[in-house]
Amino acid sequence: MAEEKQKKKGGCLKWGAIIIGVLILFGACAAAMTGGGEDTGDTSSDSNEAETTETATEESTEEETEEATEEVVEEESPDAGIGEQLDVGAMSYTVNEVTTASQVGPSAFPTTANETYVVIDLTVTNNGNEAVTVDSTYFKMIIDGATFDADSAASMSANQNENGEITNSFFLENLNPGSTMSGKIVFDVSQANADNPEKALQVQEGIFGTNSGTINLQ
The missing domain is CATH 2.60.40.1240 (Immunoglobulin-like)
Structure with a gap:
Protein backbone atom coordinates (compact mmCIF):
# COMPACT_ATOMS: atom_id res chain seq x y z
CA MET A 1 0.00 0.00 0.00
CA ALA A 2 2.79 2.41 0.82
CA GLU A 3 4.49 1.74 -2.50
CA GLU A 4 1.24 2.35 -4.45
CA LYS A 5 0.72 5.69 -2.64
CA GLN A 6 4.27 6.73 -3.46
CA LYS A 7 3.77 5.77 -7.14
CA LYS A 8 0.53 7.79 -7.32
CA LYS A 9 2.19 10.74 -5.60
CA GLY A 10 5.16 10.58 -7.99
CA GLY A 11 2.84 10.44 -10.99
CA CYS A 12 0.93 13.51 -9.84
CA LEU A 13 4.15 15.45 -9.38
CA LYS A 14 5.31 14.42 -12.83
CA TRP A 15 2.10 15.59 -14.51
CA GLY A 16 2.14 18.80 -12.49
CA ALA A 17 5.66 19.56 -13.69
CA ILE A 18 4.63 18.87 -17.29
CA ILE A 19 1.63 21.20 -17.03
CA ILE A 20 3.74 23.97 -15.49
CA GLY A 21 6.34 23.54 -18.24
CA VAL A 22 3.64 23.78 -20.93
CA LEU A 23 2.25 26.98 -19.35
CA ILE A 24 5.72 28.52 -19.22
CA LEU A 25 6.28 27.61 -22.88
CA PHE A 26 2.97 29.19 -23.93
CA GLY A 27 3.80 32.31 -21.92
CA ALA A 28 7.21 32.64 -23.61
CA CYS A 29 5.65 32.25 -27.07
CA ALA A 30 3.01 34.86 -26.30
CA ALA A 31 5.66 37.29 -25.05
CA ALA A 32 7.75 36.74 -28.16
CA MET A 33 4.77 37.34 -30.45
CA THR A 34 3.81 40.51 -28.57
CA GLY A 35 7.36 41.86 -28.66
CA GLY A 36 7.63 41.12 -32.38
CA GLY A 37 4.45 43.10 -33.05
CA GLU A 38 5.82 46.10 -31.18
CA ASP A 39 9.07 45.98 -33.16
CA THR A 40 7.13 45.90 -36.42
CA GLY A 41 5.17 48.95 -35.35
CA ASP A 42 8.38 50.79 -34.46
CA THR A 43 9.94 49.87 -37.80
CA SER A 44 6.87 51.07 -39.68
CA SER A 45 6.85 54.31 -37.68
CA ASP A 46 10.56 54.86 -38.32
CA SER A 47 10.02 54.22 -42.04
CA ASN A 48 7.19 56.75 -42.20
CA GLU A 49 9.27 59.33 -40.34
CA ALA A 50 12.20 58.76 -42.71
CA GLU A 51 9.95 59.18 -45.76
CA THR A 52 8.44 62.37 -44.29
CA THR A 53 11.90 63.80 -43.54
CA GLU A 54 13.15 62.92 -47.03
CA THR A 55 10.11 64.55 -48.66
CA ALA A 56 10.52 67.69 -46.55
CA THR A 57 14.23 67.86 -47.44
CA GLU A 58 13.48 67.53 -51.16
CA GLU A 59 10.82 70.25 -50.99
CA SER A 60 13.17 72.54 -49.05
CA THR A 61 15.95 71.96 -51.60
CA GLU A 62 13.59 72.72 -54.49
CA GLU A 63 12.41 75.93 -52.81
CA GLU A 64 16.00 77.05 -52.16
CA THR A 65 16.92 76.32 -55.79
CA GLU A 66 13.94 78.33 -57.05
CA GLU A 67 14.79 81.24 -54.72
CA ALA A 68 18.43 81.19 -55.85
CA THR A 69 17.30 81.19 -59.50
CA GLU A 70 15.00 84.15 -58.86
CA GLU A 71 17.82 86.06 -57.14
CA VAL A 72 20.14 85.44 -60.07
CA VAL A 73 17.50 86.67 -62.51
CA GLU A 74 16.95 89.83 -60.45
CA GLU A 75 20.68 90.58 -60.36
CA GLU A 76 21.10 90.34 -64.16
CA SER A 77 21.46 93.71 -65.94
CA PRO A 78 19.74 94.38 -69.26
Whole structure:
Protein backbone atom coordinates (compact mmCIF):
# COMPACT_ATOMS: atom_id res chain seq x y z
CA MET A 1 0.00 0.00 0.00
CA ALA A 2 2.79 2.41 0.82
CA GLU A 3 4.49 1.74 -2.50
CA GLU A 4 1.24 2.35 -4.45
CA LYS A 5 0.72 5.69 -2.64
CA GLN A 6 4.27 6.73 -3.46
CA LYS A 7 3.77 5.77 -7.14
CA LYS A 8 0.53 7.79 -7.32
CA LYS A 9 2.19 10.74 -5.60
CA GLY A 10 5.16 10.58 -7.99
CA GLY A 11 2.84 10.44 -10.99
CA CYS A 12 0.93 13.51 -9.84
CA LEU A 13 4.15 15.45 -9.38
CA LYS A 14 5.31 14.42 -12.83
CA TRP A 15 2.10 15.59 -14.51
CA GLY A 16 2.14 18.80 -12.49
CA ALA A 17 5.66 19.56 -13.69
CA ILE A 18 4.63 18.87 -17.29
CA ILE A 19 1.63 21.20 -17.03
CA ILE A 20 3.74 23.97 -15.49
CA GLY A 21 6.34 23.54 -18.24
CA VAL A 22 3.64 23.78 -20.93
CA LEU A 23 2.25 26.98 -19.35
CA ILE A 24 5.72 28.52 -19.22
CA LEU A 25 6.28 27.61 -22.88
CA PHE A 26 2.97 29.19 -23.93
CA GLY A 27 3.80 32.31 -21.92
CA ALA A 28 7.21 32.64 -23.61
CA CYS A 29 5.65 32.25 -27.07
CA ALA A 30 3.01 34.86 -26.30
CA ALA A 31 5.66 37.29 -25.05
CA ALA A 32 7.75 36.74 -28.16
CA MET A 33 4.77 37.34 -30.45
CA THR A 34 3.81 40.51 -28.57
CA GLY A 35 7.36 41.86 -28.66
CA GLY A 36 7.63 41.12 -32.38
CA GLY A 37 4.45 43.10 -33.05
CA GLU A 38 5.82 46.10 -31.18
CA ASP A 39 9.07 45.98 -33.16
CA THR A 40 7.13 45.90 -36.42
CA GLY A 41 5.17 48.95 -35.35
CA ASP A 42 8.38 50.79 -34.46
CA THR A 43 9.94 49.87 -37.80
CA SER A 44 6.87 51.07 -39.68
CA SER A 45 6.85 54.31 -37.68
CA ASP A 46 10.56 54.86 -38.32
CA SER A 47 10.02 54.22 -42.04
CA ASN A 48 7.19 56.75 -42.20
CA GLU A 49 9.27 59.33 -40.34
CA ALA A 50 12.20 58.76 -42.71
CA GLU A 51 9.95 59.18 -45.76
CA THR A 52 8.44 62.37 -44.29
CA THR A 53 11.90 63.80 -43.54
CA GLU A 54 13.15 62.92 -47.03
CA THR A 55 10.11 64.55 -48.66
CA ALA A 56 10.52 67.69 -46.55
CA THR A 57 14.23 67.86 -47.44
CA GLU A 58 13.48 67.53 -51.16
CA GLU A 59 10.82 70.25 -50.99
CA SER A 60 13.17 72.54 -49.05
CA THR A 61 15.95 71.96 -51.60
CA GLU A 62 13.59 72.72 -54.49
CA GLU A 63 12.41 75.93 -52.81
CA GLU A 64 16.00 77.05 -52.16
CA THR A 65 16.92 76.32 -55.79
CA GLU A 66 13.94 78.33 -57.05
CA GLU A 67 14.79 81.24 -54.72
CA ALA A 68 18.43 81.19 -55.85
CA THR A 69 17.30 81.19 -59.50
CA GLU A 70 15.00 84.15 -58.86
CA GLU A 71 17.82 86.06 -57.14
CA VAL A 72 20.14 85.44 -60.07
CA VAL A 73 17.50 86.67 -62.51
CA GLU A 74 16.95 89.83 -60.45
CA GLU A 75 20.68 90.58 -60.36
CA GLU A 76 21.10 90.34 -64.16
CA SER A 77 21.46 93.71 -65.94
CA PRO A 78 19.74 94.38 -69.26
CA ASP A 79 22.05 94.71 -72.27
CA ALA A 80 21.86 96.53 -75.57
CA GLY A 81 24.22 97.25 -78.42
CA ILE A 82 25.15 100.30 -80.48
CA GLY A 83 22.02 101.75 -82.11
CA GLU A 84 19.71 99.85 -79.74
CA GLN A 85 17.54 101.57 -77.14
CA LEU A 86 18.00 100.52 -73.53
CA ASP A 87 15.25 101.35 -71.03
CA VAL A 88 16.36 101.79 -67.42
CA GLY A 89 13.49 102.76 -65.16
CA ALA A 90 11.89 105.88 -66.64
CA MET A 91 14.96 106.64 -68.78
CA SER A 92 15.92 105.49 -72.27
CA TYR A 93 19.48 105.43 -73.60
CA THR A 94 20.80 104.85 -77.11
CA VAL A 95 24.48 104.85 -78.09
CA ASN A 96 24.66 106.24 -81.62
CA GLU A 97 28.40 106.04 -82.28
CA VAL A 98 31.72 105.28 -80.60
CA THR A 99 35.00 106.86 -81.78
CA THR A 100 38.50 107.50 -80.44
CA ALA A 101 40.48 110.74 -80.56
CA SER A 102 43.56 112.41 -79.14
CA GLN A 103 41.69 115.69 -78.60
CA VAL A 104 38.13 117.03 -78.57
CA GLY A 105 36.44 120.43 -78.78
CA PRO A 106 36.77 123.42 -81.10
CA SER A 107 39.92 123.52 -83.18
CA ALA A 108 40.96 126.86 -81.66
CA PHE A 109 40.77 125.61 -78.07
CA PRO A 110 40.85 121.81 -78.04
CA THR A 111 41.12 119.61 -74.97
CA THR A 112 43.90 117.05 -75.26
CA ALA A 113 43.81 113.55 -73.83
CA ASN A 114 46.41 112.25 -71.43
CA GLU A 115 46.31 109.02 -73.43
CA THR A 116 43.32 108.28 -75.69
CA TYR A 117 39.76 109.59 -75.66
CA VAL A 118 36.87 107.22 -76.20
CA VAL A 119 34.04 109.46 -77.38
CA ILE A 120 30.50 108.10 -77.04
CA ASP A 121 27.69 109.86 -78.87
CA LEU A 122 24.38 109.02 -77.20
CA THR A 123 20.73 110.02 -76.90
CA VAL A 124 18.85 110.19 -73.60
CA THR A 125 15.06 110.39 -73.17
CA ASN A 126 13.06 111.07 -70.01
CA ASN A 127 9.94 108.88 -70.12
CA GLY A 128 8.89 109.73 -66.56
CA ASN A 129 6.52 112.30 -65.10
CA GLU A 130 9.13 114.46 -63.39
CA ALA A 131 12.19 116.39 -64.53
CA VAL A 132 15.52 114.64 -63.98
CA THR A 133 19.14 115.70 -63.85
CA VAL A 134 21.56 114.13 -66.33
CA ASP A 135 25.27 114.39 -65.65
CA SER A 136 28.40 112.80 -67.11
CA THR A 137 29.17 111.31 -63.69
CA TYR A 138 26.14 109.03 -64.12
CA PHE A 139 27.98 107.14 -66.87
CA LYS A 140 30.74 104.57 -66.35
CA MET A 141 32.81 102.56 -68.80
CA ILE A 142 33.39 98.91 -67.94
CA ILE A 143 36.46 97.22 -69.46
CA ASP A 144 37.41 93.69 -68.35
CA GLY A 145 35.77 94.23 -64.96
CA ALA A 146 37.47 97.61 -64.34
CA THR A 147 35.33 100.75 -63.96
CA PHE A 148 36.31 104.08 -65.56
CA ASP A 149 34.81 107.51 -64.81
CA ALA A 150 33.91 109.97 -67.53
CA ASP A 151 36.12 113.03 -68.06
CA SER A 152 33.75 115.92 -67.26
CA ALA A 153 35.94 118.65 -68.78
CA ALA A 154 36.56 116.68 -71.97
CA SER A 155 32.85 115.83 -72.21
CA MET A 156 31.94 119.50 -71.99
CA SER A 157 34.55 120.41 -74.61
CA ALA A 158 33.38 117.63 -76.94
CA ASN A 159 29.89 119.18 -76.91
CA GLN A 160 31.25 122.63 -77.80
CA ASN A 161 31.01 123.86 -81.40
CA GLU A 162 33.51 126.00 -83.30
CA ASN A 163 31.82 129.18 -82.06
CA GLY A 164 32.37 128.14 -78.47
CA GLU A 165 28.69 127.40 -77.83
CA ILE A 166 27.91 124.37 -75.69
CA THR A 167 24.73 122.37 -76.11
CA ASN A 168 23.84 119.40 -73.96
CA SER A 169 27.13 119.36 -72.11
CA PHE A 170 25.97 116.51 -69.84
CA PHE A 171 26.97 118.71 -66.90
CA LEU A 172 23.99 118.78 -64.51
CA GLU A 173 21.58 119.05 -67.45
CA ASN A 174 17.88 119.30 -66.56
CA LEU A 175 15.72 117.02 -68.70
CA ASN A 176 11.94 117.48 -68.52
CA PRO A 177 9.37 114.68 -68.95
CA GLY A 178 9.04 113.56 -72.55
CA SER A 179 12.20 115.44 -73.57
CA THR A 180 15.24 114.05 -75.38
CA MET A 181 18.84 115.23 -75.45
CA SER A 182 21.85 114.09 -77.45
CA GLY A 183 25.51 114.69 -76.85
CA LYS A 184 28.90 113.16 -76.15
CA ILE A 185 30.41 111.48 -73.11
CA VAL A 186 34.22 111.23 -73.11
CA PHE A 187 36.55 108.81 -71.29
CA ASP A 188 40.33 109.22 -71.10
CA VAL A 189 41.87 105.72 -71.16
CA SER A 190 44.97 103.92 -72.37
CA GLN A 191 45.23 102.92 -76.02
CA ALA A 192 45.00 99.27 -75.02
CA ASN A 193 41.73 99.89 -73.21
CA ALA A 194 40.43 102.01 -76.06
CA ASP A 195 41.09 99.10 -78.44
CA ASN A 196 39.65 96.47 -76.09
CA PRO A 197 36.61 94.81 -77.73
CA GLU A 198 35.03 94.11 -74.32
CA LYS A 199 34.07 97.72 -73.61
CA ALA A 200 30.62 98.54 -72.24
CA LEU A 201 28.87 101.72 -71.10
CA GLN A 202 27.03 101.54 -67.79
CA VAL A 203 24.04 103.88 -67.58
CA GLN A 204 21.76 104.55 -64.63
CA GLU A 205 18.56 106.23 -63.52
CA GLY A 206 19.15 109.12 -61.13
CA ILE A 207 22.05 110.06 -58.92
CA PHE A 208 21.99 106.91 -56.77
CA GLY A 209 21.96 104.45 -59.65
CA THR A 210 19.52 102.01 -58.06
CA ASN A 211 18.45 101.08 -61.60
CA SER A 212 21.22 100.53 -64.10
CA GLY A 213 22.06 98.70 -67.30
CA THR A 214 24.90 98.25 -69.77
CA ILE A 215 25.32 98.96 -73.45
CA ASN A 216 27.97 97.01 -75.36
CA LEU A 217 30.26 99.31 -77.32
CA GLN A 218 31.45 96.82 -79.94
